[in-house]
Amino acid sequence: MRLTKRFRIGTAAGVLAGVLALSGCSLLGADSGDSPASGGTAAPHATTGAGQDVPYDVTPLLKPAKKYFGASVPGAPISMKNVDAYTRMTGKQPNLVEYYAGWGDGFDATGVRNAWAEGALTLMSWEPFDTPLADIAAGESDAYIKKYATAVRKLNLPVVIDFADEFNGHWEKWGTKDATPTQYVAAWRHIHQTFVDAGATNVIWAWSPNIVNPVPDVKLKPYYPGDAYVDWVGLIGYFTAGEDNSFDSVFGTTRDRVRTFTKKPILLLETGAVPGERRRADIRNLFAGVAADDDMLGFIWFNHKKRADWRLEASPLALKEFKRLAADDRFGFDVRKPS
DSSP states (O other): OOOOOOOOOOOOSSSTTTTBOOOOEEOTTTTTTOOOOTTTTTTTTOOOOTTOOOOOOOHHHOOOOHHHEEEEOTTTTTHHHHHHHHHHHSSSOOOOEEEEBBBBBBOOOOHHHHHTTOOEEHHHHHHOOSSOOOHTTTTTTTOOOOOOHHHHHHSOEEEEEEEEETTTTSSTTTSSSTOOOHHHHHHHHHHHHHHTTTTTOEEEEEOOOOOOOTTTTSSSSSGGGGGGGEEEEEEOOOTTTTTTOOOOOIIIIIHHTTTTTEEEEEEEEOOOBBBSSTTTHHHHHHHHHHHTTTTEEEEEEEEESSSOOOGGGHHHHHHHHHHHTTTTTTBOOOOOOOO
16 A cells, blocks of 8 residues: 655645645555445446446536535545544534545545445545656556546446646646646546546546635636536635635635636535634634535545644534534535435
8 A cells, every 4th residue: 555645735824834735545456446345335227227337427416405524534535443533523424535646546446435335425636746747648647547447437436536636836746837727737638538438427526726825826717627527626725824714715716716717516625724712713614604605515624633733633622613513404414315
């Protein structure tokens, strides 16, 4: 198993200004791409009358009636131990589990099955640390992409893929210092088309810029692959010290810019709040902001200790507030029964 630890966050000036990064675990095992385990729930309409397998229909998951209540925790989803602990701590089962995978890692079919068995969708942040986007677009990774797509299709459970996130930041190896918008779009479209050609339409594609606050001069529209290639917009942004912590101050400018070129629903793909006196208020703002916007799908809380202690358990009073708000029936649902 190859582990690449990475944590990153782009913010305006403050105690956490700069760039931070994390990545999680991706496993290529003997069962990568195997069919769902007997304990899981099979895809609806998974076979035709002739017994031919057909792709899982992700449509009901694209904009469900309730909000996603997501988490990124160490070791998940290959192990659900920390997800279960998070459930006990917050009083609610996460239904979206995020992990990080390096380009070249194999598809973690076991992890996807583990999450699905507990009613959670898996979101993989796929990070091309050592392969230029131009090379991906030119087809130099085609054998790898086809193998990966085939494994995803073979498993035939819904998976969310976020490729080369925070591309609008200068801190990423695929960011503004190392790749052009044209190269980024070409790589994204090439990967997407390869999955389609492999029949892997059981993927939800999340296009994920960092919030524009630390990079206000970088335009997002040139990086957008197009509505035919994107299902969700996944914003990455944190409540940090040294700046206004209202929901609109953190996410509003980015949301408004995105809305000038796409109406795709928005997920807060990675968020958290620094520990301290303001954390309870930040959590209130997070829940209220997501609940108030019908186009906001939900959020994923980054529950790790990396440079800052983003773990909810680090702030008992804030955790109590989080648990109170998480009890709202609008947040969380079993992804195996989205309607």
